[in-house]
Amino acid sequence: MGMAESPTPDHPTSEYPAVPDRPEDSEPTPEQVRPSGCARLLIFVGFVFALIVLTCFGLRAVNVLPSFDNPFAEETTDRSQPVLLQSMRDLHRYVAADGTFQVIVDLQENRDNIPDFLVNRRTLFVGSGTVETYVDFSALSGDALKIDEEKKTIELTLPAPQHSTAALDMQRSYVVAEERGLFNRIGDAFANDPAKQQKVYQMAQERITEAARASGLDQRARDNTQRMLESLFARLGYTTVTVTFAAP
Incomplete structure (x- = not known):
């Protein structure tokens, strides 16, 4: 048996097939470019x-x-119910003066023998409210008005001016700061008690109403009421109008 003739470098063997030409050595066809x-x-x-x-x-x-611009923009929907009229009443009062007051309420609630960092609630609230001072003409008695047609004089006896409860202006009232203990924070996370806020509002109303009584609004209301009545009866031909207020 003769020995197989060894392949020359220029002739590939079956074990090592010929390597195809490189892509750069040949131009791409239109099918390859498309x-x-x-x-x-x-x-x-x-x-x-x-x-x-x-x-x-x-x-x-x-x-x-x-x-x-913003697919997640905030949108407000008003689902409020129609306003329900609860009551009506006739007023016979003359609002002679009013005053606007501001009070700072510093309310703290804690428990004895318990550290503040556990149970504590402190609210700093700025309240702005208005108090009206008025004269109620519905309480006039039969002899409250005395008229002398010959002398063109009138004598009036009116009740003392009264103060309305302070009406808080919520646009000018705000909470400055609020401190809560650990247990208070945990409790508020599960339940919200509107009565706590209402207590702060009520205290602000009481403070403002008390301040109005000592502010001199009573005397201003008396003077304004007397000038209003003098002007009214002067147009009716009366020359003298005497107004007396009852004791508070």
């Missing part, structure tokens, strides 16, 4: 999408489409 069907589809979809976006911007510029 994009595939999937690529053409992606290009078409991208073109259509860009056309839609440009159309939307154009319509928005002429105020045809709404703004799409």
Whole structure:
């Protein structure tokens, strides 16, 4: 048996087939240069999408489409019920003066023998409210008005001016600071007690109403009421109007 002839370097063997020519050594065919069907589809979809976006911007510029700046913009919906009339009453009072007051309420609630960092509630509240001072003409007695037609004089006996309960202005009232203990925070996380806020509001109303009584509104109300009655009866031809207020 003769020995197999060894392959020369220029002739490939069956174990090592010939290596194809490199791509750069040959020119690509038109089929290789042309994009595939999937690529053409992606290009078409991208073109259509860009056309839609440009159309939307154009319509928005002429105020045809709404703004799409923030798809998560906050929206407020009013689901309030109609106003229910609870009562009506006739008023026979003359509001002669009013005063606007501001009070700082510093209310603290804690428990004895318990550290403040566990159980403590301190609220610093600035309250602004208005108190009206009025004269109630519905309480006049039969002899409260004495008229002398010959002398054109009138004598009036009126009740003392009264103060209304302070009406808080919630646009000018606000909580400055609030401190709560650990247990208070845990409790508030599971339940909200409106009565706690109401207590602060009530205290502010009481303080403002007390301040109004010592502010001189009573005397201002007397003077304004007397000037109003003098002007009223002077137009009716009376020359002298005497107004006397009852003791508070």
